[in-house]
Amino acid sequence: MLSTIGDLGEFGLIERVTARFPGTDDVILGPGDDAAVIKAPDQRVVATTDMLVEGRHFRRDWSTPRDIGHKAVAQNVADIEAMGARPTALLIALGVPTDLPVAWADEFAAGVADECGASGGAVVGGDTVRSEVLTVSVTALGDLGGRAAVRRDGARPGDVLAVAGRLGLSAAGLALLERGLDDPAACVREHRRPRPPYSEGERAARLGATAMLDISDGLVQDLGHICAASGVAVDLESAALVPPPELRAAAELLAADPVGLMLAGGEDHALAATFPADTELPEEWTRIGTVTPERTGAAGAAVTVDGRPSEAAGWRHFG
Numbered sequence: 001m002l003s004t005i006g007d008l009g010e011f012g013l014i015e016r017v018t019a020r021f022p023g024t025d026d027v028i029l030g031p032g033d034d035a036a037v038i039k040a041p042d043q044r045v046v047a048t049t050d051m052l053v054e055g056r057h058f059r060r061d062w063s064t065p066r067d068i069g070h071k072a073v074a075q076n077v078a079d080i081e082a083m084g085a086r087p088t089a090l091l092i093a094l095g096v097p098t099d100l101p102v103a104w105a106d107e108f109a110a111g112v113a114d115e116c117g118a119s120g121g122a123v124v125g126g127d128t129v130r131s132e133v134l135t136v137s138v139t140a141l142g143d144l145g146g147r148a149a150v151r152r153d154g155a156r157p158g159d160v161l162a163v164a165g166r167l168g169l170s171a172a173g174l175a176l177l178e179r180g181l182d183d184p185a186a187c188v189r190e191h192r193r194p195r196p197p198y199s200e201g202e203r204a205a206r207l208g209a210t211a212m213l214d215i216s217d218g219l220v221q222d223l224g225h226i227c228a229a230s231g232v233a234v235d236l237e238s239a240a241l242v243p244p245p246e247l248r249a250a251a252e253l254l255a256a257d258p259v260g261l262m263l264a265g266g267e268d269h270a271l272a273a274t275f276p277a278d279t280e281l282p283e284e285w286t287r288i289g290t291v292t293p294e295r296t297g298a299a300g301a302a303v304t305v306d307g308r309p310s311e312a313a314g315w316r317h318f319g
């Protein structure tokens with residue numbers, strides 16, 4: 001019985017994990033050679049990478065290996081979507097402790113495969129090394145379908161700001177886990193397996209989005225990137241930030257402000273985009289604010305809520 005990765009070995013692990021990943025029409029050559037071959041018919045390939053490090057991004061006692069497989073794909077595809085692209089291929093690099101149970105790798109791979117099924121995109125390669133700290137690094141590629149990418153620098157005063165996806169639930173879920181709670185389950189579930197609004201990024205691009213990003217570090221902090229790149233400010237309307245009942249319930253348990261969690265919570269992997277004011281938004285997109293001219297000077301907060309500077313702080317890896 002091969003019970004740990006140490007017993008199975010590097011190539012055994014690679015074979016076992018890659019056997020779980022189906023190909024798609026975008027892939028000419030998948031895992032197994034020195035590099036994979038992906039179709040790029042319109043010659044505009046979007047590329048992104050995000051890591052998950054044990055202790056920093058996940059804990060094995062808080063998330064199952066399946067959860068971590070789901071999340072590793074979701075957080076990367078969210079960045080592909082945020083450019084207005086369709087995910088085509090993923091490369092998965094693993095840093096694995098030698099005593100990791102083989103069952104962990106099996107379950108992780110199953111989570112990756114399931115989430116790829118939901119998001120689109122096929123695993124075409126990766127890397128596997130021994131490491132003291134369990135680490136998952138995903139690189140994702142996407143196809144822009146001949147369109148220009150939706151960048152962070154195209155927002156203009158007068159545009160509307162809208163979001164697709166969920167805000168605050170993941171941060172509430174993390175805070176619950178930190179207190180040893182796993183209810184309200186919807187929040188903890190969202191933390192373990194964020195659900196980016198797949199295909200809404202491409203849809204936003206077709207609708208003429210002027211700027212877009214995925215919310216990984218908190219709404220206010222991430223909107224600051226659009227403001228800085230576009231030379232604009234953003235005013236959020238608190239009336240449009242309506243916490244769902246599960247978030248209100250969690251906030252009450254945590255003695256936290258539910259709207260504060262929506263403004264500052266990380267790992268939402270929702271999409272925020274700006275659109276010309278006359279854009280008819282589909283129901284998946286909720287208007288939450290307006291783009292205004294850049295404010296300069298000491299009072300020049302880039303992101304305000306009802307005209308007042310927001311104190312919401314987001315995630316920072318280095319304090």
Ligand SMILES: Nc1ncnc2c1ncn2[C@@H]1O[C@H](COP(=O)(O)OP(=O)(O)O)[C@@H](O)[C@H]1O
Nearest residue numbers: 047048049050075079082213214215216217222
């Ligand atoms: N070590 C690095 N080398 C090169 N580019 C990096 C590195 N780390 C981050 N970047 C780039 O900096 C930008 C911001 O990174 P990040 O905040 O992680 O983006 P996101 O929140 O979209 O995942 C991205 O374009 C990313 O590719």
Ligand SMILES: Cc1ncc(C[n+]2csc(CCOP(=O)(O)OP(=O)(O)O)c2C)c(N)n1
Nearest residue numbers: 050055056057058059174216217266267315
């Ligand atoms: C054990 C644990 N502690 C804290 C967090 C919270 N957390 C870790 S990273 C992060 C922000 C998003 O991750 P990052 O690596 O910054 O992704 P990116 O912005 O590059 O997409 C948050 C909120 C967590 N997920 N797990």
Ligand SMILES: [Mg+2]
Nearest residue numbers: 049050051216
């Ligand atoms: Mg990143």
Ligand SMILES: [Mg+2]
Nearest residue numbers: 050075079216
């Ligand atoms: Mg990211």
Ligand SMILES: [Mg+2]
Nearest residue numbers: 216217315317
């Ligand atoms: Mg970040």
